[in-house]
Amino acid sequence: MSWLRALRETARSGLTIERAxxxxxxxxxxxxxxxxxxGVTLALFGPVVAASSAFGAxxxxxATFQRSWRPRPVLALVSGFSLGASTFLGYVTGSxxxxxxxxxxxxxxxxxxxxxxxxxxxxxxASNVAIMVVTVTLPTSVAEAALHALMITVGGVAQAVLIxxxxxxxxxxxxxxxxxxxxxxxxxxxRLRHDPVAHFDPAPLMEARKAAAxxxxxxxxxPAELHGSRGAAERLRPVLAxxxxxxxxxxxxxxxxxRVRELxxxxxxxxxxxxxxxxxxxxxxxxxxAVAALKTPxxxxxxxxxxxxxxxxxxxxxxxxxxxxxxxxxxEERAGAAEAADAIxxxxxxxxxxxxxxxxxxxxxxxxxxxxxxxxLHRGSPILRHAIRVxxxxxxxxxxxxxLPYGHGYWVPMAAVMVMRPEFSRTYExxxxxFGGTVVGVxxxxxxxxxxxxxAWMSAALAVICALLMYLLMRTGYAVAQACVAAYVVFLLxxxxxxxxxxxxxxxxxxxFGGVLAMISYAVYPAWETPRLRGxxxxxxxxxxxxxxxxxxxxxxxxxxxHDDVRRALLATRNARVAWQEAVATAQHEPVxxxxxxxxxxxxxxxxxxxxxxxxxxxxxxxxxxxATPVPAAAPLAEALRRATERGAKAxxxxxxxxxxxxxxxxxxWDEEERTREGGPxxxxxxxxxxxxxxxxxxxxGLDSGSxxxxxxxxxx
Numbered sequence: 001m002s003w004l005r006a007l008r009e010t011a012r013s014g015l016t017i018e019r020a021x022x023x024x025x026x027x028x029x030x031x032x033x034x035x036x037x038x039g040v041t042l043a044l045f046g047p048v049v050a051a052s053s054a055f056g057a058x059x060x061x062x063a064t065f066q067r068s069w070r071p072r073p074v075l076a077l078v079s080g081f082s083l084g085a086s087t088f089l090g091y092v093t094g095s096x097x098x099x100x101x102x103x104x105x106x107x108x109x110x111x112x113x114x115x116x117x118x119x120x121x122x123x124x125x126a127s128n129v130a131i132m133v134v135t136v137t138l139p140t141s142v143a144e145a146a147l148h149a150l151m152i153t154v155g156g157v158a159q160a161v162l163i164x165x166x167x168x169x170x171x172x173x174x175x176x177x178x179x180x181x182x183x184x185x186x187x188x189x190x191r192l193r194h195d196p197v198a199h200f201d202p203a204p205l206m207e208a209r210k211a212a213a214x215x216x217x218x219x220x221x222x223p224a225e226l227h228g229s230r231g232a233a234e235r236l237r238p239v240l241a242x243x244x245x246x247x248x249x250x251x252x253x254x255x256x257x258x259r260v261r262e263l264x265x266x267x268x269x270x271x272x273x274x275x276x277x278x279x280x281x282x283x284x285x286x287x288x289x290a291v292a293a294l295k296t297p298x299x300x301x302x303x304x305x306x307x308x309x310x311x312x313x314x315x316x317x318x319x320x321x322x323x324x325x326x327x328x329x330x331x332e333e334r335a336g337a338a339e340a341a342d343a344i345x346x347x348x349x350x351x352x353x354x355x356x357x358x359x360x361x362x363x364x365x366x367x368x369x370x371x372x373x374x375x376x377l378h379r380g381s382p383i384l385r386h387a388i389r390v391x392x393x394x395x396x397x398x399x400x401x402x403x404l405p406y407g408h409g410y411w412v413p414m415a416a417v418m419v420m421r422p423e424f425s426r427t428y429e430x431x432x433x434x435f436g437g438t439v440v441g442v443x444x445x446x447x448x449x450x451x452x453x454x455x456a457w458m459s460a461a462l463a464v465i466c467a468l469l470m471y472l473l474m475r476t477g478y479a480v481a482q483a484c485v486a487a488y489v490v491f492l493l494x495x496x497x498x499x500x501x502x503x504x505x506x507x508x509x510x511x512x513f514g515g516v517l518a519m520i521s522y523a524v525y526p527a528w529e530t531p532r533l534r535g536x537x538x539x540x541x542x543x544x545x546x547x548x549x550x551x552x553x554x555x556x557x558x559x560x561x562x563h564d565d566v567r568r569a570l571l572a573t574r575n576a577r578v579a580w581q582e583a584v585a586t587a588q589h590e591p592v593x594x595x596x597x598x599x600x601x602x603x604x605x606x607x608x609x610x611x612x613x614x615x616x617x618x619x620x621x622x623x624x625x626x627x628a629t630p631v632p633a634a635a636p637l638a639e640a641l642r643r644a645t646e647r648g649a650k651a652x653x654x655x656x657x658x659x660x661x662x663x664x665x666x667x668x669x670w671d672e673e674e675r676t677r678e679g680g681p682x683x684x685x686x687x688x689x690x691x692x693x694x695x696x697x698x699x700x701x702g703l704d705s706g707s708x709x710x711x712x713x714x715x716x717x
Contacts, residue, residue, distance in 0.1 A: 006591035014429030020475040027471035030061030033159040035464045051496040052148040056155030068120040073160035080156010084149040090136035091145035108394040112387025116372040130417045133410040177211035179279035186271035189264045192244035213359040228324030238621035243310040266293035274325040382527035386422040406506040415514025425589040431515035437482025438511040445487035446504040459495035530587040536580045538649035543573040545645020548616035549638040556635035558624040604702025612695035619688040633670035640666040
C-alpha cells in the first residue's frame, strides 16, 4: 500500500462517526462526580486549584470507561493517585528544564512500556503524562503543588466513591461478555444447520474467559448466574461441530441429517434464552418447541456411534447452561429451571465440574506488570519501539512548544502523547481525528466565551457539560470525543484565568504540530507488522500442532487425565490465532512493500490452520473416558505431529515450505499395525488423524503457491 493511500484511509477512519450504544446513567454519574469535586474545590480553594482537581476527576472517570474486567473503583483510584504523583513530581522538577525533560522522558518511556500490560494500562499511563504537562503550569510553589496533587487524587477518590455508592448495572460487563459468548454459540449452531463445516470465531469465548477471572473477594460477591455457563459454553462448541460434521458419521442428507438440524435449531433457541436471561438478570424462559425437540426419543433411533454420543453430550451441556443461567432466582424459578434442565438432559450424562481461574489482586499485579514490561526490552519488540518513539516525541514537542512564539506550548507534547499508539494506523487516524476535533471544540468554546464572557462558575458549569457530552459520546468516534475534550480544556483553563482571546488559533496550531510530530516519528522509526507476519503464522502453526497432539495423546492413554494439557493447548492456539488475525488487519494498512506473506498465501494458510484446529476440536468432542480401550498407535503420531509442527514453524519463519513426511509415515505405520489386529480403531480418531494430515499438506501447498505467485509478480515488474 502506498503512503498516499494509507494516509487517506487512516484519515477517513479517524473522522468516522459510528453508532454505538450510549450509557447515559454512567456518563451522568461521571459528570456528577466531576461537578461535585469542581464545585467544592472552587468554593474552598479558588479556580486554579479547582482546575487541577477537575483534571483528576475527569481523567478518573475516563479510566472507568476503558475495557477492563477489574472493578471500576479500582481504575478510578489508580488513575487519581498516579496522576497526583505525576503532577507533584513534575512541578518539583519543572523549574529546571534539564531535570524536567529527564522526568518527562522517563515517565513517557514507562507509559509506552505500560502497553505491555494491556491497552487499559497504556491509555491511563499516556493520559497521565499528557495531563501532567498541563497541570504543572498551575501551581506557584511546592506547597501549592502538593495541594494540587492532593486535589487531583481527591478527584479520583470521589469518582471511586460514587461508583461504589451508586452502582449502575453491577457486573454488567461480565454479564454482557458471558451473554455474548452464549449468543455466539447460538449463532454457530444455526449456521451449522446450513453449513456443517462453518467456522467459529473464538473471540467471544476468550472475552468471556477474561471476564470470568476474579479475585477471591469478587468470587464471594459474584452473581450465581455467572458461574458455570462459560465452562459449558466452552464444551458446547466442539460438540456442536462434531454433531454437524459429515466426517463424524451423519450423512449430508437423509433422516439423520434432518434430526441433527432439529437438534441444532433447538440448541440455538435454548442458548439464546440463556443469553437473554444472563444479560438482563431475568428468569430463563425456555421455548417449549426446543425443549420438546431435545426430549424426543427419535435421537436414539436415528443416530448411532459418535453422532449419538455428541447428541447425548449436547443435551447434558444445555441442561448445565440453563441451570446456571437461572442463578439466584426465586425458589420457584430455581425449581422450574432445574426441572427444565432435567427434562432436557432426560437422564443422559452428568455435569462436569467447572474450572475456576482467579485474577491477581492489585498488589500482586504489580510484579506481573513489571515482568511484562521487562519482557518487552528487546530489539524486535514493537512495544519498546513505541516507548522510545513516544518519549522522544514528548521531549521534542515540549522543546518545540517552548521555542515557538506562542503561549501554552504544552499543547504540542500533550497532543502527541495522546494520539500515539504502538500501531501505525491507530496513530495516524487519531492524529487526524484529534486535529479535526480540536478545531471544532476550540472554536466552538471560544465563540461561546467571546459571546457570553462567562465568570468562573459559569465556565465550570460549561466544562462539566462538555465532560458529560464526552462521556456520553466517546464510543461514537475519537473525533467527537476530542471536540468535547478540547472545549472542556478551554472552559477549564478559562476558569483558571487563561486569556482565551490570544490562544484560540495558537492551540489549534500547536495541536497540529503535535499530531505531525507523532506521524513523522512513526515514519522515521516504525514498527511494521508486515515483516512479522511469517513469525505470527509460525506461532499459530506450532500451537495448533500442540493442541492436536495433546488431543491425540488422550486416545493413546485414556487413563491419563490430561484434559488440563488439552485445555492449555487450546487457549494457546486461540491466542496465537487472534495474534495472527490482529497482525494481518494491522498489516493491511501499512505503507510498506510486501516483505512478509502475499495475500493469497495468507488466506490459504489461514484457512488450512483453521481447518487443522477444527479437526482437533472435533476429536476433542469425543475424548475417551478413563476406562476406554487405548489406541497405542496414537502416541507415535502425537509425537510426530508435535515435532513436525515445531520444525514447520521454524521453516515458515525462514521462508521455507514445511515438510510433513514424519506425520505421513506415522499414519502409515498406524495402518500397518491395524491390519494385523482384529477390528479397528475408533473411526473418530483415525479419520481425524487423516484430516489433520490433509490440513497440514494444504498449509504447505498454500504457502508454496503464494510464494511462487509473488515471485512471478516480482519478475513481471
